[in-house]
Amino acid sequence: MVARLRAAGVTVRCLVRNPYAARRLRAQSIEAMFGDLTAPDTLQAALDRVGTVLNLSTIIREHERGDFRRVLHDGVRNLLRAAAAAGVARFVQIGALGDAAARGNPRHSYLYWKEKGAALVDASDLDATVIETSVVFGPGDQHFTAIALTLKWLPCFFIPDGAACTTIFQPIHVDDVVACVLRALDGGGELPRRVPVAGPERLTYEGIVRTIASLIGRTPRFVRVSPRITRAALRGIGAAMRYEPVTEPLMDLVGVDSIAEPNGIADVFGITPRPLTERAAYLQAVGLPELAAWVRKRPRHGIFVVDQDVS
Numbered sequence: 001m002v003a004r005l006r007a008a009g010v011t012v013r014c015l016v017r018n019p020y021a022a023r024r025l026r027a028q029s030i031e032a033m034f035g036d037l038t039a040p041d042t043l044q045a046a047l048d049r050v051g052t053v054l055n056l057s058t059i060i061r062e063h064e065r066g067d068f069r070r071v072l073h074d075g076v077r078n079l080l081r082a083a084a085a086a087g088v089a090r091f092v093q094i095g096a097l098g099d100a101a102a103r104g105n106p107r108h109s110y111l112y113w114k115e116k117g118a119a120l121v122d123a124s125d126l127d128a129t130v131i132e133t134s135v136v137f138g139p140g141d142q143h144f145t146a147i148a149l150t151l152k153w154l155p156c157f158f159i160p161d162g163a164a165c166t167t168i169f170q171p172i173h174v175d176d177v178v179a180c181v182l183r184a185l186d187g188g189g190e191l192p193r194r195v196p197v198a199g200p201e202r203l204t205y206e207g208i209v210r211t212i213a214s215l216i217g218r219t220p221r222f223v224r225v226s227p228r229i230t231r232a233a234l235r236g237i238g239a240a241m242r243y244e245p246v247t248e249p250l251m252d253l254v255g256v257d258s259i260a261e262p263n264g265i266a267d268v269f270g271i272t273p274r275p276l277t278e279r280a281a282y283l284q285a286v287g288l289p290e291l292a293a294w295v296r297k298r299p300r301h302g303i304f305v306v307d308q309d310v311s
Contacts, residue, residue: 001056002030004178010185015046037075043082052090052185053083060110068113076117080124091128092184093121094177097170097196102256111253122193129184129191131177134198134258138174139282144212145290148283151213153291156221159206160230163255167205170198170259173279180269191268198260199273211276216284227254 002025005012013031016022025032035042037057047053059071076093083091095118102108103115118130137144151157159165180197203211206222213220225233265271 001054001174001178001181004182006030008182013046013050015043037078038070040078040082043078044086047082047086047088050083050086050088052092053079053088054181054185055079055091055093058094058114062109068109069116072110072113073116073120076120080120080126084124084126089127090185090188091121091124091126092181093118093128093130094181095130095132095194097132097134097198097258097260098253098256102253108252108256111256118194127189128193129187130194131180131184132194132196132260133177134170134172134260136174136177137171137276137280141174144171144208144280144283145286147209147212148216148286149291151209151216151218151220152287154220156223157209157213158223158225158230158233159209160254161224161226164205164227164230165224167253167255168202168257168259169205169208170200170202170263171208171276172197172199172265172273173276175279176265176271176273179271180265183269183271192264195264195268196260196262197265197269197273198258198263199275201275201277202259203276208276212280212283215277215280 002012002014011031013033014021014025015035015037016025016032017034017036022032022034033046035046037043055076057071057075059067062068080091096111096114098108098111098115102111104112106112118132121128121130135143176199177197180195184191184195209222265273
């Protein structure tokens with residue numbers, strides 16, 4: 001995202017929470033300022049002389065009870081207030097797709113608080129747009145890279161049984177999301193407050209795994225397991241690793257389709273998305289470096305990014 005913004009001539013300032021992220025950005029001559037959405041006093045200086053805010057922040061697990069509310073709702077509220085006080089002209093946020101019933105159900109805690117945060121953007125006086133996406137993939141991603149690593153290193157692949165087999169996704173490549181964001185930054189009041197965007201294919205989770213397996217030349221044995229076993233395994237992985245590919249809150253969304261109806265990527269932004277089969281060549285090359293990046297537990301946004309460390 002930052003690279004594309006800079007290539008488009010945009011001056012970028014990134015809000016970061018840890019020294020590693022700051023060093024990595026500054027090594028690329030990108031301005032980085034420390035701040036935290038949950039700490040309002042840290043935001044005002046970061047927004048000084050800023051014309052547009054792009055909020056990409058999200059979490060997919062809670063380290064402490066209430067983290068979803070603090071980050072996905074309270075954090076958005078804090079950022080909106082700081083942006084208004086700083087005279088920001090445009091506010092763009094990335095949201096998540098899901099049906100209305102799921103968004104309003106506290107049991108789906110991740111999606112519920114994502115929706116609460118998006119509703120704050122809807123109600124603000126700022127010129128704002130929320131771009132709601134299905135699952136995003138691309139080099140350095142969390143989910144699809146983990147699937148490819150599993151397919152390469154294990155002889156079988158475990159598929160959750162039940163509703164997980166029928167939940168539908170529309171995977172969208174990160175380049176297509178970035179293209180939407182770039183147009184949203186310039187769109188101003190001409191755009192809807194919310195724009196759902198997704199890729200051209202509708203796939204179940206098993207369909208995604210089989211597509212990736214075919215792309216990387218693997219023919220694993222698929223084993224169906226119960227949701228209870230899946231959740232127990234996720235708890236174990238979560239205890240052992242900082243970044244698990246699928247968290248329990250995401251498992252709570254089993255049965256909630258992540259599809260765009262209508263799909264604003266073409267209707268609103270005029271972009272023709274390309275399918276997973278045409279954009280996933282990067283998965284053929286994943287291997288030991290990505291596995292090491294995962295195990296190393298670096299506090300970075302793209303956990304599988306394997307560029308040179310900045311010391």
